Amino acid sequence: MNMLVHPKDALFAGERVFPALAACEHFAGSEKLIGKAMDLQVEYGSVFDITCDCEDGAASGQEREHAVMVARMINSDQNKAGKAGARIHDPAHPAWREDVDIIVGHAGNRLAYITIPKATNAGQVAEVIAYIGETERKAGIARKVPVHVLIETHGALRDVFAIAALPHIEVLDFGLMDFVSGHHGAIPAVAMRSPGQFEHVLLARAKAEVVAAALANGIVPAHNVCLSLKDPAVVASDARRARREFGFLRMWSIYPAQIQPIVDAMRPDFGEVTDAATILLAAQDANWGPIQYKGELHDRATYRYFWAVLEKARVTGMALPDEAERRFFAG
Template sequence: MRALTPAEVLFDGEVQPAVLPPCDHYAGSEKLMKKSLALQAQLGPVFDITLDCEDGAQIGREAAHAELVASFIGGEEDRFGRVGVRIHDFANPSWRDDVRIILRHARKAPAYITLPKIRSVFDAAEMVAFVEASRCEAGIQKPIPCHLLIETHGALAEVFELAALPGVEALSFGLMDFVSAHNGAIPDTAMRSPGQFDHPLVRRAKLEIAAACHAHGKVPSHNVSTEVRDMSVVANDAARARNEFGYTRMWSIHPDQIVPIVAAFAPRADEIELAADILLAAQAAQWGPTRHGDTLHDRASYRYYWSVLRRAQAIGQTVPESARALFASDESPGGS
């Protein structure tokens, strides 16, 4: 009898939760786009690059900026296919043109399209549907995942419905706009650490977004750290986002932030080894209950340890050779 893999037995026929590289790095100008692509070529696909049409484009030059963004997607510098784009928001008349220009002029489809300042499920659904229709019109074979930015009161109020939308792969928290939307009721200290983790309204928003994502198998992406000199602050922000709030991904706005973010979200070597041992024993037992040391395990803990291996593989960490066959049927975004 063929040994069944985790993907085949642990999710009761449901699609596995999405796994993405743990860092989402934003670049808005041509210079920063080139620098980011060069760094990705050096470090490998351990982080995604989001080319920014929203904040990167000058007023009146939106179409030209979208063409610039398109020129980098699928080009020689895009070695790993992990380059996405953020378009303008629903209230801006340029968002549809952003989508059309990028899908028509890029050499291949972007890894994802980020939709900012979502205010309702209606807005998000219309934008996702337009991306899908434009994808079909452009003759692009595979659907393009959408990432939603949760930074308004309306989006937070409907965050579980937003996470449930087909075509949505990730939800990102837009801390700065969220705090500003409270018109001074939340102090500016909540825009940076440690205040961003302490203010009750901000904590609530972070937790609601993470919970909605995990309920629907989507990726929760934590907001940016505004610290660009002391990387220990960035590393601590990333660790708190992961360990206290359940995030599996985080923004970066400075190249120096990428490595500490990736390191904070990466499983430790001993975690990877433990996960491999437990899952291989489970596979040998046809996924029935097993014992590792003094601890009993069943399918609930197997799902946890499978997530450890999938996250490790997504950023190119070393997985024991004996455990590599476990990925035979894994077709997740960050999988094999």
Template sequence: MRVLQPAQVLYDGDAPPILLPACDHYAGSEKLMRRSLALQRQLGPVFDVTLDCEDGAEVGHEAAHAEMAASLLDGSDNAHGRVGLRIHDFRHSAWRDDVRIVLQHARRAPAYITLPKVRGVAEAAQMCAYVETARCHAGIGRAIPIHVLIETHGALADAAAIAALPPVEALSFGLMDFVSAHHGAIPDSAMRSPGQFEHPLVMRAKLAIAAACHAHGKVPSHNVSTALRDPDAVADDARRARDQFGFTRMWSIHPEQVAPIVAAFAPHDDDIALATDILDAATRAGWGPIRHRDRLHDRASYRYYWSVLRRARRAGRPLPPRAADFFPAADDAQ
């Protein structure tokens, strides 16, 4: 008898929520970009690399920086196709050129384009529309996902509407810009731990972003940790972002932050084994309710345990042989 896979039965015909690598690593200069791509080749597609054409570009040399980023997208260093691009913000004269140059010069489209400092859903929608038009003019066959930075009052107010835009697949929290936008009303201690997890206005922003994403099947991405060379502190920030605020992804701005973030978001071996046992029993029960370790499980808990296995697979964690039957052979995103 053919076994139905979880993605076929647990979402009432809808696609499962978007799942991205748990770490989004930013690099601004060509040297750092190449170093980041080398690390990605070493570790595999368990984290994304974002080529930064905003803060990374020298003033007056924005076009050259975009051309350099395009060449890296095309190069052999982009081994897994998980390389994105951050462009300039809506008020900067170079943002359209960033998009046009990269999409016309790179034979390989970026995995996503990140929009910084949007002031509301109208700006986000306009930028999304321009990316789509530029994609069509460049002859790129697939739509380019959009990631939006939530770091202004207007963007936070419109977080749910931005998450609902079809091209958007992720919202990222820009903690430091958000705090500075309060002009001293939030202390600078809220730009780092533990204050970033304790100040009410910052907590409210994080919860609003996570809730907006989960309501629309998008990915909430947590802000950076300022502890550049303290892996334990980075891992603790990632765990708190995951467990207390519902984030499933986090920024990195130093190569030594990547591994702790990936590990912190990855399910543990015990969680993987439990999820496999429960879903294995569910398939044998035709996806009806089951009793496991004297607890009732049905499709609501099946969706949770299916997410455990999806996240484990995305993080490169080994899965039990039985779990392989739950995934389409050629689709890592399921």
């Protein structure tokens, strides 16, 4: 019997591997809230990442102390899932380099990612990425810390394809609130909520550009927050529209009650997951040649699609058929 070839080797040989990231990114700005989020990761099964927030979390004049706390929490035993990143201050703020020095320098081996907010052009993002790399080298950190970039200014949107092409980026985040504020009243406040945030032409255009730039460069597009903190139906509706109408594969949470509705809404359809597993198992048995399934022809093009379905199902906590789990994800 031929050795079974894994989908990643058969379908994506020589290509950059698309990041298989959690569908929810939860922001927490204090030691108490970061700790609570880490405990929830254990309870929920690591279906979301945590962004330890320096930009909005640090009190003015306490930036250094806040960064030290973030590094300590990331290094702590409470961070059992190892899926905690950090949002640093923006490139115009005097504290951003110190954020990098402390968080990367002291927690770089466990830091899941760094998020760069409010960049105004690709050059600014490149400067921060270069400084992160320099800090990694000085600290003796062999790995490259993944970078997430918030697209929330006119300049960042103008340069979004250039930003997405920079090294070490795995996520482009859309920042709705600052983007709306940057239009000086031309976009009404009602567009910060649904349905306006999906229907206003300037916002629909911006979201589509972010998703297109991210996917064209093999990185994950992440959707902005929902302002409704405790109504799961509203949160889930926003997540579904972001996923189905615009192609976002990840969404922010700013309150614990938002996490599960986002994860549930971002999950693939159960029937499609079952089809994906059946098709990929048969394709692997056929050494990735064409097969027929339910009267339809499938080949490498559809196999790549169905592999993405399986990966998304797994990171959202869905149970896969036992044989698919054993062949594709064991170990």
